[in-house]
Structure formats: structure tokens, C-alpha cells
Amino acid sequence: MKHEEEIRKAEVLIEALSYIRKFRGKFVVIKLGGSVMENPESIRDLLIDVVFMQSVGMCPVVVHGGGKAITKAMADAGIEARFVLGRRYTDDATLDIVARVLAEDINRDLVDHINKFGGQAQGLHHLTHPCLKGHRIKLTGENGELLDLGRVGEVHFVDVNPIETLCHAGVVPVLPSVAIDEAEGGLLNVNADTAAAAVAVAVKAEKLIFLTDTPGILQDRNDPESLLTSLFPDDCRDLIRRSIIDKGMIPKVEACLESLEKGVGKIHIIDGRLRHSLLIEIFTQTGIGTEIGPNPERVPKT
Numbered sequence: 001m002k003h004e005e006e007i008r009k010a011e012v013l014i015e016a017l018s019y020i021r022k023f024r025g026k027f028v029v030i031k032l033g034g035s036v037m038e039n040p041e042s043i044r045d046l047l048i049d050v051v052f053m054q055s056v057g058m059c060p061v062v063v064h065g066g067g068k069a070i071t072k073a074m075a076d077a078g079i080e081a082r083f084v085l086g087r088r089y090t091d092d093a094t095l096d097i098v099a100r101v102l103a104e105d106i107n108r109d110l111v112d113h114i115n116k117f118g119g120q121a122q123g124l125h126h127l128t129h130p131c132l133k134g135h136r137i138k139l140t141g142e143n144g145e146l147l148d149l150g151r152v153g154e155v156h157f158v159d160v161n162p163i164e165t166l167c168h169a170g171v172v173p174v175l176p177s178v179a180i181d182e183a184e185g186g187l188l189n190v191n192a193d194t195a196a197a198a199v200a201v202a203v204k205a206e207k208l209i210f211l212t213d214t215p216g217i218l219q220d221r222n223d224p225e226s227l228l229t230s231l232f233p234d235d236c237r238d239l240i241r242r243s244i245i246d247k248g249m250i251p252k253v254e255a256c257l258e259s260l261e262k263g264v265g266k267i268h269i270i271d272g273r274l275r276h277s278l279l280i281e282i283f284t285q286t287g288i289g290t291e292i293g294p295n296p297e298r299v300p301k302t
Contacts, residue, residue: 016283023282024057026206027167031196033065035213036272037106044117046211047110049278050172051119059167062121062174063199065192066106073097085139086248090150090189098189102176103127110174121172124162126180126187132195133157134179134188153188155179155195158202175199197255197264206265209281210252211272216290217245217253231292233257253292260294267292 030050036042053060067088071081074097082089090098107123114121124131134153138146166173177192193210200208217239219226228235236253239245245253256267270277270289280288 015285016279019283020056020058023206025059027059027061027200027203028053028207028209028282029061029063029196029200029203029205030209030211030278031063031065031192032110032211032272033067033192034211034272035068036211037064037066038068039273042273043110043113045275046272046278047113047119048117049276051114051117052279053282054119054170054172059203060172061163061167061199061203061205062110062172063177063192063196064102064106064110064174065177066102069106070098070101073101084147084149085141086251087139087149087152087191088189090152092151095151095187095189099126099178099187102178107174107176114172114174119172120170121174122166124166124173124175125178129162130180131159131162131173131175132177132179132190132198133159133182134190135181135183136188151181151186151188153179153181153190155190155198157182158198160202163199163203191251193252193255197259200259200264201262204263207268207282208256208259208264208266209268209270209278210256211277212252212269213271213273214269215271215288216269217249219244228290229287231290233260233292233294236292256292260292266294
């Protein structure tokens with residue numbers, strides 16, 4: 001059929017139109033991290049998706065970590081990475097590297113690429129305008145003892161004014177997972193998943209999207225075809241009890257559930273390695289990953 005490919009493209013645009021209208025002016029918080037950060041092609045496609053979202057009137061906010069780059073920088077400096085229950089122990093020397101890698105290297109690179117792809121972006125952190133404030137945390141060991149993590153904290157306050165101001169000006173805010181220590185001064189290394197959730201709650205985000213190196217939440221981790229496309233909080237808690245959700249996925253899902261309870265519209269966990277996975281998840285009926293919503297009745301993806 002003549003022009004079949006062009007017609008197919010037009011149909012894709014028409015399908016996206018209702019979602020573009022629905023999410024115009026809405027905040028969408030996107031968390032970048034994991035091995036996705038190590039693949040230049042994946043990052044390129046994801047940031048092009050972010051530029052598209054901003055161009056059609058959405059308000060994307062990017063929150064990122066950079067664990068592998070930090071570990072490499074520490075090794076280059078002769079510092080051995082140490083972890084306590086999965087959290088990076090952060091002494092002063094480690095914190096200096098964390099802050100430099102996240103704010104000066106990764107954040108600047110993400111901002112430069114968004115600008116290169118036709119968008120506008122600005123980093124928000126301790127060297128420009130810090131938005132994340134927090135306090136130190138300790139973890140509880142197997143015997144109930146408190147485990148010190150050094151300068152590791154959690155976000156308990158988000159200054160939304162600069163985030164909203166940039167978004168309304170058509171600029172994408174890009175925030176690294178570093179917070180100001182309100183009690184003691186200086187910086188804190190914070191978990192990027194929980195930081196993204198805190199930002200999503202603060203801006204009353206329509207969506208919080210975690211870009212990972214898995215298709216989403218799987219019934220069987222060895223079978224990509226066992227993807228669970230739509231879940232609710234009770235489903236997630238049941239999957240945690242049954243150890244189907246385990247290890248590093250637990251804090252991610254717990255951050256999801258807490259943000260839902262505090263008013264975030266929906267959560268999406270998607271494979272950031274797939275080309276344009278952001279656009280597919282947001283602007284198509286079927287999506288591509290796992291959606292977690294607060295509603296008691298199962299509804300189609302929106």
C-alpha cells in the first residue's frame with residue numbers, strides 16, 4: 001500500500017495526542033541510575049525523550065545517581081568502596097568524590113546533552129542552587145544494633161520553588177542525589193531512588209518513573225515474559241512477602257508505595273536500555289514496563 005509507513009506514523013501520533021493533552025503542564029519525575037548510566041546510546045535516547053516531553057508541554061524533572069562512576073573514581077583515587085547493607089559507607093574522602101562525580105561530571109554532562117538535543121536544562125545542586133535537604137541516617141543490623149553509614153542521609157525537605165520556576169520557563173531541572181545536611185552542615189550522600197520519590201511528592205508529580213536495567217517487576221526474574229504490567233500497593237506488598245520482589249528492588253518499590261500514599265499519581269518501572277522506552281510508556285496504551293497505581297480498581301494504563 002502506498003504511503004503505508006507514513007500512515008502508520010500518523011496513527012502513532014494520533015494515539016499520543018490524547019496523552020499529550022492529558023499530561024500538558026504536569027510534573028513527571030524521572031530517575032536515572034544503574035547500568036543505564038553507563039550506556040551512552042541509552043542515555044542519548046532517554047534524554048531525547050525528555051526533550052520531547054518538555055517540547056509538548058510536560059514538566060520533566062530528572063533525578064540521577066551514578067554509583068558505578070563513583071566506584072570507579074574511588075578506585076582511581078586508591079579508595080576501596082565499602083558497603084553496609086547495600087548502602088555505600090561515605091566518609092569525608094568518599095563524599096568529596098561523590099559530590100564531584102555527581103555534580104561536576106554526571107550532572108553537567110546530562111545538562112549539556114539535553115541542551116545539545118534541542119532542549120534547555122539546568123543543574124540544581126550545591127554548586128548552583130541546592131534543593132534537597134536532609135539528615136543523617138543509620139541502619140539497623142541483624143541483632144538490632146545501629147550501623148553507622150558515615151555521611152549518608154535521606155531527604156526530608158525539597159525546595160520546590162527553583163524546580164517549578166525552571167519547569168514553567170521551559171527548562172528541565174536536573175538534580176543529583178546529594179543533599180545539604182541541615183543539622184551539621186556540609187553534604188550528604190542520599191539514595192537516588194528515595195530522593196526522586198521525595199521530589200515527586202514535593203512537586204505533586206503526575207508520574208514518577210524509574211529507569212532501570214530490567215523490564216520492570218517480573219513474576220520470574222529469569223523470564224522477561226513474566227512482566228507484571230499493572231500492580232497496586234497490596235500486590236507489591238504481597239510480592240515482597242513472597243520474595244518475588246527482593247534485594248535492590250525492595251527499597252525502590254517501598255519508595256514507590258510511600259510516594260503513592262503522599263499523592264503521586266502513578267509509578268512506572270521501565271527498562272531504560274530500550275530505545276525511547278520513556279515515550280512508549282507514557283504515550284501509548286499498552287506501555288512497556290510495570291505501572292503501580294493507587295486506585296482500587298484495575299484500569300488500563302494511562
